Amino acid sequence: MNYVSRRSRFPFPPFFFRLAKLIAIGYLLAVYPLARIIPYEMTWENGPIENFQVLLLMVGALINWRLYKNFAGTVKMYLWQAVFFAVLTARELSWGQVFLVVGANKDGPIFQEFGPNQKLIIHGLVGLLILWLLVNLIRWVPWKRLLSQGRELPWCFLSVILASVFLAYIGEKGLLGLGHKVGQSLEELSEVNVYFGLCCLSAWYNAHFCQDRER
Numbered sequence: 001m002n003y004v005s006r007r008s009r010f011p012f013p014p015f016f017f018r019l020a021k022l023i024a025i026g027y028l029l030a031v032y033p034l035a036r037i038i039p040y041e042m043t044w045e046n047g048p049i050e051n052f053q054v055l056l057l058m059v060g061a062l063i064n065w066r067l068y069k070n071f072a073g074t075v076k077m078y079l080w081q082a083v084f085f086a087v088l089t090a091r092e093l094s095w096g097q098v099f100l101v102v103g104a105n106k107d108g109p110i111f112q113e114f115g116p117n118q119k120l121i122i123h124g125l126v127g128l129l130i131l132w133l134l135v136n137l138i139r140w141v142p143w144k145r146l147l148s149q150g151r152e153l154p155w156c157f158l159s160v161i162l163a164s165v166f167l168a169y170i171g172e173k174g175l176l177g178l179g180h181k182v183g184q185s186l187e188e189l190s191e192v193n194v195y196f197g198l199c200c201l202s203a204w205y206n207a208h209f210c211q212d213r214e215r
Contacts, residue, residue, distance in 0.1 A: 017154075020200045024160040027193050031167060035185035043181075043188045044108030046098050050188065054092050056195040060202055061085035067206070075210045076140045080133060081202050087129055088195070095122050142209060154204045161197035164190040 042048050061082050068078035090096070100112035114122065146153075170176060171186030178186065 017200070017204065020196075020203075021156045024157060024193060024197055024200065027196070028160055028163055028167075031164075031189045031193065032186065035171070035182050035189055038185055038189075040181045040185065041108070043185045045094075045111070046101070046109055047188075049192065050092065053188075053191055053195055054089055056192070056199060057085050057089040057092060060195075060199045061089060064202065064206075067210070071210075076136065077205070077210055080136050080140060081205075083129065084133055085198075085202075087126065087133070088198075095126075145209065149208075154201060157197045157200045157204065161194055161201075164193040164197065168194065 044050070061084075064078045064082035064085065068075065068082060071078060073079070093099075094111065095114075097111045097114060098109075101109045102112050103110040168187045168190035171178065171183040171188075171190060174180060174183040
């Protein structure tokens with residue numbers, strides 16, 4: 001399968017996506033066993049796993065922002081993706097709350113709570129950004145061309161993302177008899193694969209559709 005548009009300036013060799021598929025699927029299969037054996041401390045807020053999630057999202061945001069600047073702002077989906085990954089990064093950082101550590105307990109760091117006015121401002125700004133993202137997603141994506149890909153769509157990454165979201169939900173709610181520690185580990189580890197899958201989807205879209213013209 002050729003993932004690279006002839007007019008694209010974002011060339012990916014085919015093995016890049018094959019390797020990414022193997023990583024995503026292999027990691028998905030390993031998530032539950034890993035959740036049972038990794039130290040609980042690794043899943044804390046500001047812990048290694050959360051920091052790796054933030055790193056993945058920042059890479060997605062910075063790469064798309066750099067591509068947007070390189071294309072002199074003509075390929076709008078680079079900007080959309082940069083903002084999208086930036087919003088997810090801010091969410092993983094609890095909108096900056098992770099930098100306000102006031103103590104710790106057996107479940108990790110304790111953070112200072114935002115006041116009602118701060119929460120209102122944050123929720124308002126995030127709501128406006130999400131509305132902007134939705135409007136421009138409809139406006140900038142070449143939906144007919146995208147859907148015409150059919151079997152060529154990145155179904156593997158989409159499936160891994162959905163499965164990882166499901167596992168994260170199970171972990172967060174402690175379903176299937178999972179204890180708090182294993183559930184939290186499952187949630188955080190699954191979120192890593194969600195974000196990795198989103199980065200792969202971004203790369204796939206850029207390779208196929210982001211070309212040197214208004215998009």
